[in-house]
Amino acid sequence: MLLTIFAFVVTLGVLVTVHEWGHYWVARRCGVKVLTFSIGFGKPLLRWQRGDESWQLAAIPLGGFVRMLDEREAPVSPHEVSQAFNRQHPFKKILIVVAGPLANLVLALLLYAGLYAYGVDAIRPIAGQVTPASIADRAGFRPGDEILSINARPVASWDEAFVSLLDAAGDATPVQVGVRNADAQTVVRSLPLSELGRAVYEPRLLVRLGFTPYPLTTTIARVEPGGAAASVGLKAGDRLVSLDGKPLAQWADLQAALQRGTQSLTLGVRRGEELRQVIVAPASIEVSGRKIGRLGLEPAVDEQLWQRYQVRLQYPPLQAFTAASEKIAIQTKLTLAMFGRMIVGKASLDQVSGPLTIATYAGESARLGLSNFIEYLALISLSLAVLNLLPVPLLDGGHLLYHVVELLTGRPVSPQVEAIGQRVGLTLLLALMALALFNDIHRLFLG
Template sequence: MNGVLGFLQTLLAFAGAFGTLVVLHELGHCVVARWCGVKVLRFSVGWGRVVWSWRSRPDGIEWALSSLPLGGYVRMLDARDQDVKHLSEDDLRHEFTRQNVWKRIAIIAAGPATNFLLAIVLLAGLYMHGVEEPSARIAEPAAATPARQAGLHRGDIIVAVGGEAVASWSEMRWQLIRAATDGEQQDVPLTVRRPGRGDYTFTLPAAALNDFDPDSDVAAAVGLALALPPPVLGRVDPAGPGGRAGLQPGDRIAAIDGVPVVDVGAFMAIVRAAPGKQLVLDVRRGAQALRLSIVPEASPAGAGGKGSVTVGKIRVELTGRPDMIVVSDGPFGALAKAVTKVWDTSVLTVRMIGRMLTGDVSWKNVTGPITIADYAGQTSRIGVASYLSFIAMVSISLGVMNLLPIPVLDGGHLLYYSLEVLTGRPVPERFGEIAQRLGVGLLVTLMALAVFNDVVRLM
């Protein structure tokens, strides 16, 4: 039952996010078309057969709800799609192709601009409200990692990356991603605060970020991991290995086989790596010090009990959270931060597309509707703030993708009109038809690749 409810929540979260973004994108086209004097025939929420409609006066726009409630479309008076021979000269003044090139550019650009504007509004609202996030306090870097070699240690708090101040773990990771993708290949200075001792500057060498894989965690790649709380037990399954060994809620695991356990991550790693093997736990229970033996049960690592890798489990819950901070700004600071975030994300997206074209980044990073739906479900279960942040990120991606110079997308039309501005005459109709066919073929290929990558991830 829980699986069915989870699937329905994922489906609704995806439909709500993607459908809303497409509708607002089309609404941007619609509003600017009306401002520019182009006649709008229909604005539909959804696709397919119209199930309800209302015609407004005096402009005569048909506002419709259609049978497939995912996205929508706007239909303008356009001689390329409709027979306009029977229309009067007065009506033809409101036909799309008869408008000057700058009006056509404004109408087409309005869709992606709406997506960017929506992302700015959502992010600014989140920054003003305040978002609780883990601080940028790090765990002990593993030996031989760039972070360890640079001199960082457990408990250090990263307060700036490359000269840019950061307040949270997500901001720190974002600045690392920017540094890894800007193409300059420079060393990255990290400003680190050691509580009670002041601030220090360490340097990550450029080589540590050269082989950045966008499908991986850039922070983990250089040896940076979030500082986790010590392993303190919550609920203990009496029938599981932990319960049978005598573990109780509130117990703190101090050491395993005589080796100190510093945090939850280290504890989980040791247990998972020891299926069927005896472990000796040093336990703190209030003022008591206990020593208990436990044998983790062997369990398949795959989701749903499937998988070829076996890990150890003791069936206990762990309490505690990383150090959390509330990141918030005033109205002007939040707006500036939101605009910067939208710009940086757009630039990063374009850079990643460029690196895919040059072969520096694998095409396996192209994601499709299945992955987007999965993220939609996950963020909706975390909370409203996470879901709205997800919608903002998808809105930015939708805006960027629509601006790509591919025929049938907004960017393709903007390319035609830019050539018209430069040459003084429209692109030949025959050239446009051929380009449209090529554009459709390219989009179908990209969608097939995205779905294939999604299925591979699931498997």
């Protein structure tokens, strides 16, 4: 819990500081006087002066602000009028507004490039298991297949494959996947993502398609106490060799049987030299509105194969920036596409996350190591940059829209229009925050 809180505070602190520093730095370069630089909202916990500027850390760490001299907020001395934000040319206003999201974008680029230059551990996109009767199985994928490209775009890890599949999710035609099979032959297979419907945009996309990156064995690694498997005497170290009288070739075959329901299963079990059969009645659980079976078993991973699946991606500095730029371009496109699909109902609103989920993932990434935490920080920084530029009043994108209108018409947006926009923007943001908090609570506490 302490690590999660610390990681969450560091994440917000870094991202908010960088964002507000972007506004601050450009405002100063444009000749605008800055009054307050605040990390956080609400009552100041710590405050100090730098010349005429007040710098502070406030109680609510969910954002920050840079308050500039502005005649719309308070009277301005005649000798300082030229430094007021509202007196600036619309182009300068646009630069100041864009500077915050741009600073987050630059931070994401530097973090990703640094990671690629240093080297990141990844998993080669090799199918450890393919679920029987799944979309991947029907498309011809088999355990041991290595994905080389998706729609002619090379991929070197499961992360890259996941992003490329999401990028192609809106296509009506099947995705063309270049594969090296277990016989070292290179083939192209068609993967119809459209069969998943809205589920194509979920984080469990690979599982939904039928891919399991881990090379699972049919040996039991753990038996859940009190579960269905424990009730018939199964133990860690037992190897399952048959299912309903047929040889059990892979763990995915057992998973597929459980997906079909809770009917009793006959399992052939080898324990040392002993071979016996047990009949087990799976417990019933509900997943996505459908009842499936659960035995309470965890399979062992083939450690030798797993070591072969590991890869370290490392690039020279220039190539690292190129790879980082490509990653940012793809993720920006995906973020905007996902937001658009949620608006028109083609993607589930369950994907909206709030501070609880951000804190949880920040803590998990920190536990996995510094590289994972930095990558998570880069992703959130990029998301903050993109979402802040959406044309919603109260966000930078809403202010940007006002200043673009002023640039085109030659006069500022009226106070009445801004006031209406603020009310609409506040309503939208409060609704979004409520949805995010609901999703957080449901995801973290109700499963």
